Amino acid sequence: MQAPESLSPSPAQITVRAALEMPALARGAPEVVAGDRSLDRPIRWVHIGENPEIAAWLEGGELLLTSGLRLDPQPLKLSRFVDELADRGLAALVLELGPKFEQVPPAMVEAAERSGLPVVALHEVIRFMTVTESIHSEIIDRQLSLLRRGDEVHKRFSRLLLDGAGVAEILVALAEIVGNPVVLERRGRGIMYQATGKVEESRVTAAWRAHQRQAGCVESLAQPVLTGGDQPWGNLIMFPLSRPLSSFDEVAAERAAGLISLTLAQYHHEDLLAARGTGNMLRSIMEGRLDDVQAENAARALGFVARGDRLLPVVAARTEFRAGARTDESWQWADVSAKLSSELAGGGIQVLAGVSDSNDALLLVLDLATKRADVADAVAKVIRGMVARRGQGEAVVCVAGSARSWTEVRDGLLSAIRAVPAAIATPERAWYDASLPTVDGLLSALDGNPEAADFVRGRLKGLMEHDLTRHPKLLGTLEAYFANGMSKTETARALHLERQSLYHRLARIEELIGEKLDGEETLFGVQLALRIHRLMNDREQRSGADQRSDAAM
Known part of the structure; x- marks a missing residue:
């Protein structure tokens, strides 16, 4: 999403330098006779005055026009006059030279230099009212322009919400519009989501951590996010890591914070936002964009502090899993993520839980303070139970090996994701051990490979064609034969057949594959072809079910 030119930031207030031109x-x-380093101060308003006590009526940011007719020429009083103006936050003092002062008194210049107050001498007589009208008109025009651009931003954010977007999309749009990263933090919990734009995530996290440690000492722009409670829900913070902050940034952040507050209060997007923010961080680790130190800092910013020295990467997916495919919107892993964190916290297990943008899997990193199997059992029980209670089919839980660094966490998450298809294709179990290489895991990597499909057809073509039109289904008979250790007695019992009927089936199988089921190479080849065929068949069935579901929607 590109920010249109009409939304490019620009100063809303006129500066002293611009006014002089x-x-x-x-x-x-x-x-300019003093304070030339402060000429970029913004002018809030213009005043004309000759009263020596005028500082008492100023509020800051004014440009004061005077001829000095009522000023006491004594150096001490002139110095005090300038000091009082500077204390009130005057933008600049403009002194028209003439009958009272042929030049700016040295006492005024010295006092102005000490305080950094710009002092300007006018060598020609002009109409102060004309200056006032001109600058006021420019200030009002700029403020109106700023408000119009703020309305454009508000409409853009509103359209995103109407199109089904959420808080995360508003934050991404805001970061692109202002050209700086933005962070949404939850009061007492840390970062909920960060839209970094073109800035490295580690720099944004570092800026936020510095902001937390030294509030007010790190340049930033913050807007409170309110959801109706006694205390602010959190803050929307913008950091000038790409370009300086401007008045437009403040307006844009205010509009975004207002809509975010409304969305969080009315539509309960907090769980989804937290899960997506954590998911973004975990994907950054998986893609190698965060080293161990940066990953540790990012995890702490999300409120995760491991008690032990080992972490456990876990991936959960539904049996309808298709990597990268956007799932049914009614199914939200974010809901599972929030309840999982709550339930495990009750058992003393800390967890980082996040979802991908496509919502196809739940990514987890757990604090492994106890035995790996115990933690895996607890996680699998909660996830599978939640999925079953919602009537959303079944879930598989793939558990990687324990990790002692975030680099190892990255490897573990990647291996767990690769293991999902194999976990779906294997008999039901509480959780799938992705730390050990398995035959099904290896064969899943061949899914979709044309050479693997050719191998299956070459070995099983006769059986496959037979089972399309005839009974009994001989592929099932062959699988049962191998599953029972090639024992004819056990196979017949498992299939509820007379042994003689099984003998006839096995003979017909050998006839159709053109080989005797007794040679080592033949047995290995046929079993391998059967395993690949089963994986391919499971994938086709899942794909067909998904297409029927999509059509029904």
């Missing part, structure tokens, strides 16, 4: 003031031949 405007024709109404430039006609007075202005000369």
Whole structure:
């Protein structure tokens, strides 16, 4: 999503430097005699005054025009006059030279230099009212322009929500519009989501951590996020890591914070937002964009602090899993993620739980303070129970080996994801051990490989064609034969057949495959072809079920 040119940030207030270049003031031949390093101060308003006590009526940010007619020329009083103006936050003092002062008194110049207050001498007589009208018109025009652009941003965010987007999409759009990263933090819990734009995630996390340690000392722009409670829900924070902050950034952040507050309060997006934010962090680890130190800092920013020295990577997916395919919106792993974290916390198990953008799997990293098998059992029980209670089919849980670094966590998550198809194809179990290489895991990697399909057809073509039109199904008979250790007695019992009937089936199988079931190479080849065929058949059945589900929707 590209930010249109109409939304590109620009200052809303006119500066002292810009005002001096405007024709109404430039006609007075202005000369900066002090405070030239502060000419980029914004002007909030313009005042004309001759009262020596005028500082008491100023609120800060004004440009004061005066001829100095009522000023006491004594150096101490002139110095005090300048000091009082500087204390009130005056943007600049413009002194018209004439009958009272032929030049700016040295006492005023010295006091202004000490405080950094810009002092401008006018060498030509001009109409102060013309200057006032000109600058005020420019200030109002810029403020109106800023408000119009703020309305454009608000409409853009609203359209995102109407199109089905959530808080995460608003944050991403905001970061792109202002050209700086933004962070949404939850009060007392840390980062919920960060939209980094083109800035490295580790830099954004570091800026947020520094902001937490030294509030007010790290340049940032923060807007509170309110959801109706006594205390703010959290804060939307913008960091100037790509470009300086501007008045437009403040308006854009305010509009975004308002809609985020409404969305969190009315639509309960907090769980989804937290799961997606954590998912983004875990994917950054998996893609090698965070080293061990950066990953540890990111995890701490999300509120995860491991008690032990080992972590456990886990991936959960439904049996309808298709890597990278966006799943039914009614099924939210985010809901499982939130309840899982709550239930495991009750058992003293800390967890980082996140979902992918496509919502096809739940990514987990657990604090392995006890035995791996015990933690895996607890996680699998909670996840499988939640999925079953929601009537959303079945889930598989793939548990990687324990990890002693975030680099090993990355490897574990990747191996667990690769193991999902094999876990789906194997007999039901509480959880699938992705730390050990398995035959089904190896064969799953061949899924979709044309050479593997050719191998299956070459070995089993006769049986496959037979089973399409005739009974009994001989592929099932052959699988049962191998599953029972090639014992004819046990196979007949398992299939509820007379032994003589089994003998006839086995003879017909040998006839159709063109080989005797007795040679080592033949037995290995046929069993391998059967395993690959089963994996391919399971995938086709899942794909067909998904297509029927999509059509029904």
